Amino acid sequence: MRLEAEFLCSALTIAECPRWKRAEIALAGRSNVGKSSLLNALARRKNLARISKTPGRTRCLNFFTVGDRLALVDLPGYGYAKMARAEAEKIGRLMEQYLRQGHNLKALVLIVDARRGPQQEEFTLARFLQNRLSRVGNDAHLIVVATKCDKLNRAERGPALRRFEKIGAAPIICSATTGEGIDQLRRQILDVVSPHRTDVPSVTGQATTQASDDS
Numbered sequence: 001m002r003l004e005a006e007f008l009c010s011a012l013t014i015a016e017c018p019r020w021k022r023a024e025i026a027l028a029g030r031s032n033v034g035k036s037s038l039l040n041a042l043a044r045r046k047n048l049a050r051i052s053k054t055p056g057r058t059r060c061l062n063f064f065t066v067g068d069r070l071a072l073v074d075l076p077g078y079g080y081a082k083m084a085r086a087e088a089e090k091i092g093r094l095m096e097q098y099l100r101q102g103h104n105l106k107a108l109v110l111i112v113d114a115r116r117g118p119q120q121e122e123f124t125l126a127r128f129l130q131n132r133l134s135r136v137g138n139d140a141h142l143i144v145v146a147t148k149c150d151k152l153n154r155a156e157r158g159p160a161l162r163r164f165e166k167i168g169a170a171p172i173i174c175s176a177t178t179g180e181g182i183d184q185l186r187r188q189i190l191d192v193v194s195p196h197r198t199d200v201p202s203v204t205g206q207a208t209t210q211a212s213d214d215s
C-alpha cells in the first residue's frame with residue numbers, strides 16, 4: 001500500500017493554512033517523540049519531513065498532500081521544557097486554533113513514546129478531540145500510536161501497553177527505525193478517506209460523514 005506524500009507549505013498562523021476540501025490528518029505528539037520520522041516512514045521517504053536530534057525542531061504546521069483527497073499535517077511538538085515560554089505559548093495557541101477550527105480535520109494521530117505512555121498532555125488532547133466531536137458530531141478519529149517500540153524489549157511491551165489503556169483507543173505499536181507497525185498505521189490513515197473503511201476507531205464510537213466545526 002502506497003502513501004505518496006509531497007510537502008506543500010508551512011503555516012505559522014492559522015490564516016496561512018491552506019483552504020481546500022482535502023481531508024486532513026494531523027500528527028501530534030510531544031517534542032522529539034518521532035512525528036516527522038513516522039511521516040517519512042509512512043511515505044517511505046527519508047527527508048520529506050525534517051528530523052532532528054534537537055527537540056522542538058518543528059515550530060509550524062507543515063502540510064503534505066497525499067493524492068488528491070488527503071493531506072497530512074505535521075504539528076509542532078509540545079512539552080519541550082527548554083523552549084522559551086513565549087515560543088511555547090505561541091505554538092500551543094496555534095495548535096489549539098488548528099484543532100478547534102480545522103474544518104477538514106478527519107483524524108488526529110496522537111503519537112506517544114511507547115516507553116513513556118500517555119500523560120496529561122495526551123489525555124487533554126484526546127479529551128479535546130472528543131469534546132469537539134460531541135459538539136459537531138463529525139467523523140474525526142483518534143488514532144493512537146506507541147512509537148519507538150524498538151527501544152522496548154519483549155518483557156517491557158506488556159506493561160508499556162497497559163499504560164495506554166486509560167486513553168480509550170488501542171495503540172498501534174510502531175517504530176520508524178525498524179518499520180514495525182508502519183503498514184498498519186498507513187492503512188488506518190488511508191482508510192479514513194476510503195469509502196470502505198471498517199476498522200478505524202472513532203472516538204465517538206460511530207462514523208458519520210460530514211466534518212464541519214466552525215466554533
Ligand SMILES: Nc1nc2c(ncn2[C@@H]2O[C@H](COP(=O)(O)OP(=O)(O)OP(=O)(O)O)[C@@H](O)[C@H]2O)c(=O)[nH]1
Pocket residue numbers: 029030031032033034035036037038050051052053054055056057058059076077078147148149150151174175176177178
Ligand atoms: N529508536 C528510535 N528513534 C526514533 C524513532 N523515531 C524517531 N526517532 C528519533 O527521535 C528523534 C526525534 O525524531 P523526530 O522525528 O524529529 O521527532 P519530532 O516529534 O518530529 O520532533 P519535533 O519536530 O522536534 O517535535 C530523532 O533523533 C529520530 O531519529 C523510532 O521509532 N525509534
Ligand SMILES: [Mg+2]
Pocket residue numbers: 035036037050051057058074
Ligand atoms: Mg518534527
